[in-house]
Amino acid sequence: MKRISSQPGNLMANRRGTLQPAIAVALLAVGAAMALVLNSLWKDAAVVELRSAAEAAALAAAGEYLNEARLDPRTDEETLAAMARQKAAVVAKANRVAGQPVLLNAAFAGDIVFGRRVDTPEYGPTFLQTDQGANAVEVRAARTRAFGNPLPFFLGGVTGQSTGDAIVSVEASFDNTIDHFRPVAGMPVPALPLAILAADPAGERIDTWQQRIVQRGGTDNFRFDAETRRVIAEPDGIPEMELNGVPLNTPASEANVLLLDLANGLDEMRINQQIIDGLNADDLQEWNGILPAQQPFNLAGMATITTPVQLAFEEMIGQQRICLLYGAQENLRVPGWAMVTCQGAVAIRILQVIPEANERATIVIQPTILTTRTAALAQFQSVEDEQQNNSWNTAAQMPQTYTPNPYIYKVYLNK
Incomplete structure (x- = not known):
């Protein structure tokens, strides 16, 4: 009659073979969870940086729009607004989000919009875009997949999401009453x-x-x-x-x-x-x-x-x-x-x-x-x-x- 071996070494080898896949799955889950946390913190930090850049751009645009050149009757407000949008774009570009400069579209209907806040019976306070007699400027800054400049995420292959979006909108008002x-x-x-x-x-x-x-x-x-x-x-x-x-x-x-x-x-x-x-x-x-x-x-x-x-x-x-x-x-x-x-x-x-x-x-x-x-x-x-x-x-x-x-x-x- 043949005796079956029950040596401890063989039992431990079998057990290790059984646990290795479980440990790998657990490590993968922990890594994915950590990546999700890191990505969330990364995105939050990027949003803060993006907001700071947008605020700086909005304040710069307002300051340039209120240039003393408007005291010269030959100067029109469309020209001042165009100059202000260019100024805002330059200021935004000097700021970095996730290691890359913030790029704004300085066209008339782009990311930097002048207008007036008015009360309308139907919609209440409403922003009406205009370069003439503006009292506010809105700046929209974005890092999105749609614009081809998303935020890179950690361990995209594990989390299933390699990039993310960040969008902020700020408004600077100016008043002389x-x-x-x-x-x-x-x-x-x-x-x-x-x-x-x-x-x-x-x-x-x-x-x-x-x-x-x-x-x-x-x-x-x-x-x-x-x-x-x-x-x-x-x-x-x-x-x-x-x-x-x-x-x-x-x-x-x-x-x-x-x-x-x-x-x-x-x-x-x-x-x-x-x-x-x-x-x-x-x-x-x-x-x-x-x-x-x-x-x-x-x-x-x-x-x-x-x-x-x-x-x-x-x-x-x-x-x-x-x-x-x-x-x-x-x-x-x-x-x-x-x-x-x-x-x-x-x-x-x-x-x-x-x-x-x-x-x-x-x-x-x-x-x-x-x-x-x-x-x-x-x-x-x-x-x-x-x-x-x-x-x-x-x-x-x-x-x-x-x-x-x-x-x-x-x-x-x-x-």
């Missing part, structure tokens, strides 16, 4: 302690903002080169204005510009600091931390631009800054000082500072278009905010309607 300016997150208001004569009710003076800028009665001798950051003696289609201070011991009413006492006591050093740095919360503390953009308020001012202040203005040549407009004024006892009513804000660029005798100076400026995060829009002002903002000056009247500011905008992401 501004209630006031307020320093935000340590960012001062980019404003000068300066006010320009708005108009002459008697119609006798022509050295006013209304005559020189609005009605385009100013000269056009300079342009600002954005690439070299230099002022060049060439026309650019934007009128200029000479701001003329007065010599010492001369009434302020003879000037068309005033340095304002925005918590600086009209002290040269403090004025210079505000010229260079802008206005912070301490400078605006008397006005509840804000600088009104439309609401009238009274301030003391000085029409003599002394040599140290002239030097500070020279450092600002080519820079964009906000300043105020003033109308009614009353000379004070101190020669060259006056109490004025400020109402309205504009954006200017200093082109030239011309020193003259006896602490007098002429500053050549032109209007510009400035975007700032410190602008507070009228559409977001509640009744309580208006009451708070008005509490410091009971004589002031809140505007019944807000006038859009052609020189100052706020750009913000809302989608």
Whole structure:
């Protein structure tokens, strides 16, 4: 009778042969699960990168659309929109998603679309595409199989999916119905302690903002080169204005510009600091931390631009800054000082500072278009905010309607 061997070695060999396929299947399942997790994380990261690129492109498009070239009546908004789409495409391409640059179609009906948000009875808030009078820009960024640039996935042979899609859509809006300016997150208001004569009710003076800028009665001798950051003696289609201070011991009413006492006591050093740095919360503390953009308020001012202040203005040549407009004024006892009513804000660029005798100076400026995060829009002002903002000056009247500011905008992401 033949005995069957039952040695342990043979049993273990048989068992290993039985377990090997199971282990392989288990490892494959674990690998597939890990690949799915990694692919999900990979896609989430790609979406974040894609959104960042789209947001940067949208903000760049809005900024370019609000180019100061729109102050030249020869410039049409279709041209500005086309330039803005190209700018957005360049900015997007500088960003990478999953190791590849973000490519946007800059055609009119492509990935960068300008338009207006309007309320319609049938559909509610609706985006209407237009390059004319736009107040928003939408950017659609995608990495999809349909466009031939999908996201590559890990272990596609195991998971059954070698690529994936990522699509984001963002919208940047821009608005110029501004209630006031307020320093935000340590960012001062980019404003000068300066006010320009708005108009002459008697119609006798022509050295006013209304005559020189609005009605385009100013000269056009300079342009600002954005690439070299230099002022060049060439026309650019934007009128200029000479701001003329007065010599010492001369009434302020003879000037068309005033340095304002925005918590600086009209002290040269403090004025210079505000010229260079802008206005912070301490400078605006008397006005509840804000600088009104439309609401009238009274301030003391000085029409003599002394040599140290002239030097500070020279450092600002080519820079964009906000300043105020003033109308009614009353000379004070101190020669060259006056109490004025400020109402309205504009954006200017200093082109030239011309020193003259006896602490007098002429500053050549032109209007510009400035975007700032410190602008507070009228559409977001509640009744309580208006009451708070008005509490410091009971004589002031809140505007019944807000006038859009052609020189100052706020750009913000809302989608």
